[in-house]
Amino acid sequence: MNATLVEAVNDALHVAMEADDRTVVFGEDVAESGGVFRATEGLKDEFGGERVLDTPITEIGIVGSAVGLAMAGFRPVAEIQFSGFLPPTFNQLVAMASRIRWRTRGEHSAPMVVRAPYGGGVRALEHHSESLEAVYGHIPGLKVAIPSTPADAKGMLLSAIADPDPVLFLEPKRIYRTHREEVPEGDATVPLGEAAIRQSGEDLTVIAWGSTMNDTVEAVEAVEERRDASIEVVDLRTISPFDRETVIESVKKTGRAAIVQEAAKTGGFASELIATINDRALMSLEAPVQRITGFDVPIPMLAMEDYYLPNPPRIEEGLERALDAEGGV
Amino acid sequence: MSKPIGEPAPAGETSHAIAECTVAESTDMLTRYQLLDPDGNYDPDTVPDLSDEDLIELFRWMLVQQIVDQRMVKLQRRGEMGTYASGRGQEASIVAASYALEEQDWLFPYGREAAALLVQGMPLRDLMLYWRGVEDANMQKDHGVFPPAIAIGTHIPVGVGHAWGQRLAGEDAISALYHGDGHPSTGEYQAGANFASVVDAPALFYCQNNGYSISAPFEAQTGAASVSQKALAWGMDGIRVDGNDPLAVYDAVRQAREHVVDGNPTIVEAVTYRLDAHTTNDDPSRYRTDDEVEWWERREPLSRYRSFLESEGLWDEIDEEAMRAEIDDWFDEAKAAADAYDPGGVEEMFRHLYDDLPAELEDQLAEFEAFLEERPDAMDYIEERPKR
Numbered sequence: 001m002n003a004t005l006v007e008a009v010n011d012a013l014h015v016a017m018e019a020d021d022r023t024v025v026f027g028e029d030v031a032e033s034g035g036v037f038r039a040t041e042g043l044k045d046e047f048g049g050e051r052v053l054d055t056p057i058t059e060i061g062i063v064g065s066a067v068g069l070a071m072a073g074f075r076p077v078a079e080i081q082f083s084g085f086l087p088p089t090f091n092q093l094v095a096m097a098s099r100i101r102w103r104t105r106g107e108h109s110a111p112m113v114v115r116a117p118y119g120g121g122v123r124a125l126e127h128h129s130e131s132l133e134a135v136y137g138h139i140p141g142l143k144v145a146i147p148s149t150p151a152d153a154k155g156m157l158l159s160a161i162a163d164p165d166p167v168l169f170l171e172p173k174r175i176y177r178t179h180r181e182e183v184p185e186g187d188a189t190v191p192l193g194e195a196a197i198r199q200s201g202e203d204l205t206v207i208a209w210g211s212t213m214n215d216t217v218e219a220v221e222a223v224e225e226r227r228d229a230s231i232e233v234v235d236l237r238t239i240s241p242f243d244r245e246t247v248i249e250s251v252k253k254t255g256r257a258a259i260v261q262e263a264a265k266t267g268g269f270a271s272e273l274i275a276t277i278n279d280r281a282l283m284s285l286e287a288p289v290q291r292i293t294g295f296d297v298p299i300p301m302l303a304m305e306d307y308y309l310p311n312p313p314r315i316e317e318g319l320e321r322a323l324d325a326e327g328g329v
Numbered sequence: 330m331s332k333p334i335g336e337p338a339p340a341g342e343t344s345h346a347i348a349e350c351t352v353a354e355s356t357d358m359l360t361r362y363q364l365l366d367p368d369g370n371y372d373p374d375t376v377p378d379l380s381d382e383d384l385i386e387l388f389r390w391m392l393v394q395q396i397v398d399q400r401m402v403k404l405q406r407r408g409e410m411g412t413y414a415s416g417r418g419q420e421a422s423i424v425a426a427s428y429a430l431e432e433q434d435w436l437f438p439y440g441r442e443a444a445a446l447l448v449q450g451m452p453l454r455d456l457m458l459y460w461r462g463v464e465d466a467n468m469q470k471d472h473g474v475f476p477p478a479i480a481i482g483t484h485i486p487v488g489v490g491h492a493w494g495q496r497l498a499g500e501d502a503i504s505a506l507y508h509g510d511g512h513p514s515t516g517e518y519q520a521g522a523n524f525a526s527v528v529d530a531p532a533l534f535y536c537q538n539n540g541y542s543i544s545a546p547f548e549a550q551t552g553a554a555s556v557s558q559k560a561l562a563w564g565m566d567g568i569r570v571d572g573n574d575p576l577a578v579y580d581a582v583r584q585a586r587e588h589v590v591d592g593n594p595t596i597v598e599a600v601t602y603r604l605d606a607h608t609t610n611d612d613p614s615r616y617r618t619d620d621e622v623e624w625w626e627r628r629e630p631l632s633r634y635r636s637f638l639e640s641e642g643l644w645d646e647i648d649e650e651a652m653r654a655e656i657d658d659w660f661d662e663a664k665a666a667a668d669a670y671d672p673g674g675v676e677e678m679f680r681h682l683y684d685d686l687p688a689e690l691e692d693q694l695a696e697f698e699a700f701l702e703e704r705p706d707a708m709d710y711i712e713e714r715p716k717r
Contacts, residue, residue: 058523060486060520061520061521061524063486064489064517064521064524065493065528067486067487068486068488068491068492068493069491069493069494069497070490071475071490071494072490072491072493073494074494074498088516091480092486092487101681101683104467104468104470104476104681105465105467105680106680107467108470109684141683143683163684164683164684164685193687241687241690244689
């Protein structure tokens with residue numbers, strides 16, 4: 001089927017619910033209205049009100065009850081309407097979901113998925129645009145996945161639902177409907193924990209994920225054309241556990257790296273990637289690794305958000321910096 | 330906020346009719362359900378339908394709670410436990426509520442209910458391991474026991490989700506969420522209670538209102554006069570019961586369970602008192618008076634129940650000293666087993682975090698093991714560091 005990213009999410013939910021009647025989908029406005037982005041459209045009609053339901057407006061209740069439901073043998077797929085509403089659930093993610101297996105020595109587990117649209121760029125209000133993937137990636141026991149293409153969105157969500165551990169599935173809402181591609185029918189999974197090489201290159205490795213991927217590819221094309229450079233694009237896809245091998249192999253090959261993240265600069269996931277590159281590929285580096293990031297401010301409301309987001313010109317500038325920088329080992 | 334001595338908790342009037350103590354029915358929120366008054370008087374017609382054997386077992390389990398509490402505190406003082414939360418004073422509310430549950434029910438504890446976990450089938454050895462900080466103690470799936478909720482309120486929405494799953498699976502079982510009077514102050518409790526009433530979760534919210542959350546008296550916890558009355562706002566029912574009266578607690582939880590298993594979450598609030606410290610790290614003399622503690626010592630549940638057993642002619646069948654000796658022996662055996670238990674090496678820290686160990690964690694484990702091999706002084710340091 002030819003689908004947008006959000007249509008692919010919807011397709012994955014249909015496939016998962018059809019395949020396993022333990023799958024239960026719930027959250028705010030997911031049943032009657034099909035979700036504010038229509039990600040859960042049609043599910044209630046097909047699978048009924050016991051398996052697809054609108055909950056009270058309580059993110060704590062949604063994530064906390066998903067843990068208990070998972071322990072009771074179900075496969076909850078809970079939606080948090082916007083990633084900015086995830087912080088109230090932080091205690092449940094830290095104290096419960098992520099460590100049920102560990103603290104019970106494998107007796108119990110919480111095979112659950114929490115889906116949330118994340119990131120800015122859709123002209124939203126406050127608290128709708130947060131990119132806190134590094135914060136959640138820091139929680140041992142919690143997997144964090146971020147697709148950037150329709151086919152990955154479907155395949156990775158199916159893997160997340162089948163995963164025996166809790167997965168936070170962040171969906172880049174800015175690119176929910178910006179492009180279409182062919183998405184395989186049926187139960188076509190894409191593994192978690194594996195990065196994808198979106199295009200291969202020789203001179204520079206660019207690492208990006210989710211919401212910034214389309215802008216990154218656009219910037220890469222512009223720089224390649226202007227500079228006659230060959231740039232490798234790595235789509236990280238899973239923040240935790242992340243694919244160190246693919247990142248390191250690529251950097252060893254090109255000798256240069258740049259990382260694009262929408263999140264604020266300080267303590268973001270780009271910092272973790274740079275630390276890993278320092279650990280394992282320092283001697284291959286020809287120049288310091290560059291970052292193109294948001295600023296250390298909250299993501300602004302709609303009037304100012306375009307100043308914040310790392311747009312293609314800013315990414316291009318960062319890539320040029322990475323190609324021009326000197327001072328490697 | 331001062332608390333008048335002699336009226337340590339807003340305990341309220343008593344009634345022998347459960348409907349009058351059910352907040353949905355009553356106009357007086359503070360009425361408590363009571364069958365056995367503090368002097369041991371009771372109306373024989375109101376005694377729950379329990380066999381003589383069960384009535385004696387209730388006493389034995391209360392004695393278990395008392396002895397386990399005393400001996401665990403001693404072990405902690407000797408440096409053989411991390412810390413411990415005693416349930417002394419709450420023996421009736423701890424034991425009688427769990428005795429009213431069915432074998433297939435799940436118990437989500439909060440930490441101060443040793444005997445409830447033992448009634449549910451948890452081995453005493455494992456209870457000791459828990460307080461020694463060994464995660465293996467939490468392997469209690471077969472006994473329907475969840476690990477204690479140390480972060481206040483965290484187990485409430487999880488227990489609600491579990492109960493919801495029990496209903497969806499068509500099980501004839503409930504989840505009993507033990508908690509204290511501080512838990513309803515949290516957002517997690519509010520979210521869980523409200524959620525439970527919406528999804529018709531067979532969740533029993535079992536509050537032991539023991540007067541304090543560490544040092545904060547109930548009046549500092551909420552402006553409400555009781556925990557049970559909060560049920561009304563969440564569309565649930567609430568029952569207030571004398572928590573030092575084992576017969577009333579048993580009967581209230583038994584009746585509440587019938588209501589809960591049909592998908593009607595309910596709060597049962599047992600009004601009791603914690604006679605010991607919050608945990609072995611706490612000094613309650615800083616925040617409560619001797620007079621208050623003595624007032625409650627005179628109302629402690631075991632003596633009240635002893636006089637009931639005497640009136641029923643059952644006391645002659647009980648040899649308390651022999652019962653105590655038997656529980657002491659059980660404790661000694663469990664302690665020997667706990668002492669002999671090997672909690673494993675560093676690999677235990679890495680195992681079980683994920684179903685499938687990620688490569689990075691494998692590397693971290695391998696590197697650490699190699700380091701310990703190379704530097705035995707690091708292992709000596711870990712083993713020899715004082716544990717108190």
